[in-house]
Amino acid sequence: MAGVTEGPEEIKTTVSASPGSTLDTLRHHGDVETAPGLVDFAVNVQGEAPPPWLRDRLAATLGDLARYPTAEHDRRAREAVARRHGRDPAEVLILAGSAEGFALIPALRPRHAAVVHPGFTEPEAALRGAGLPVTHVLTRGDHRLDPAAVPEAADLVVVGNPTNPTGVLHPAADLRALLRPGRVLLVDEAFADAVPGEPESLAGEPGALVFRSLTKTWALAGLRAGYALGDPAVLARLAAPRPHWPVGTLALEAVIACSEPAAVAEAKALARVLAEHRDRQAAALAAVPGVEVLPGRAPYLLLKVPEGTRERLRDKGIAVRRCDTFPGLGADHVRVAVREPARAAVLVEALREILVGVAA
Incomplete structure (x- = not known):
């Protein structure tokens, strides 16, 4: 159809x-x-490469690699992210890169997933790979999203802000207009911290599920570090299929370091x-x-x-x-x-x- x-x-x-x-x-x-x-x-x-201070911070944790990542380290990482965005630590899920978050979204079991395109394709690939149908919402000629184009029945909506590869920064008001009871609005903010002032970000407010990455600004593509912000119940559903120790010690330390005030x-x-x-x-x-x-x-x-x-x-x-x-x-x-x-x-x-x- x-x-x-x-x-x-x-x-x-x-x-x-x-x-x-x-x-x-x-x-x-x-x-x-x-x-x-x-x-x-x-x-x-x-x-x-990462800046010297960050390399030194990560190098200082190498002596801990003989031990499994700890719940205490994860708690400290969630607290650091929560302080950075004015959230509760229960609203933070540390990820092995935001790509891991996209791989987990089939666990939300959407009945009707809508993905805004042109946009990062990994969310759709994960959904389709799990056998879930996907509705495309193609943006208009200027690549701006019209909220009215999103099917009302969609219980999962995925949009990037700024969108990759168009670079368009959608108004936060347009994104908020997509919020509905029973719907998960997933906003990919992998590049939000590269836009001065982080305008239009939803990271500091409840409602949406927001993915953030440390890869881009901090030259950490080889480490895989990021996080999700959202309702604790949604995060719990997202995390249900994860193996034990899903995020390594170095990545947890990177999240802490890059969330501290000096790094921000x-x-x-x-x-x-x-x-x-x-x-x-x-x-x-x-x-x-x-x-x-x-x-x-x-x-x-x-x-x-x-x-x-x-x-x-x-x-x-x-x-x-x-x-x-x-x-x-x-x-x-x-x-x-x-x-x-x-x-x-x-x-x-x-x-x-x-x-x-x-x-x-």
Whole structure:
């Protein structure tokens, strides 16, 4: 079955995946685009390594690795997150990366799951892998969500904020409009701390189920550390299938360290610098004939370019994220991470050379 809801522009919802979407394509992520020797614009991790203070903090826990992770360590991590967001520790679930949280959402046993697209595909992959049907809610031309497009019967709604790969930051009021008794609203805020001031975040208020990641800002992709915020009863359902000791000692310590006031202040400063870099990179890319930079607020940019541009960039030694694996986008879209100006200039010049050649 399929339905159409009219808004400012036509917004479609379709059951299951869009044509051509398979579990393999839904589970394609930017890390597979990279390879030794390529300049990496495909992965949205900031920096080549965690900051020295964080590495030292983690190194100091290596002597504890002979022991199993403890309930006390988990409690301290939940308390640190709770203080950071003004929540109760019972409203926090520490995760082995937010990807683990998505793998757990089939445990919520939704009867009617709706996933906003284009968006991070792992939630849909987890639901479909568990045999659960998924309704697509495709955003309008500006990739903004119209709450009225979400089926009223949906008892699980998944949306990113800011959304990956579009970078759109949806108003918190639009997200709150999706809250219903008996419905779980899951907001993926993996990149929220990279937006100055964390506007539109629901992390500090009850109602939604919010996933957060430490991967991006703190260059911890190899550690897998994050957390969920939500109603304790929902968190208990989410955690029911987990094995014992689901989060390792190093990850628990990383959550504590990155939730402390000094780290939060550092993340805020990094977000301001990143926003400046984003503005400069977006302007430089928009000046290249044949490149359309779509509006957004995230530490990455969605570009509309001639088909084949991604492959030509790879031939020039530059990796970008293909976007035809995201429902609602095609081979004429790529996502590029925001980098410092000198590195961004390499991408701008390569695109200029490629697209001048295409035009010729």
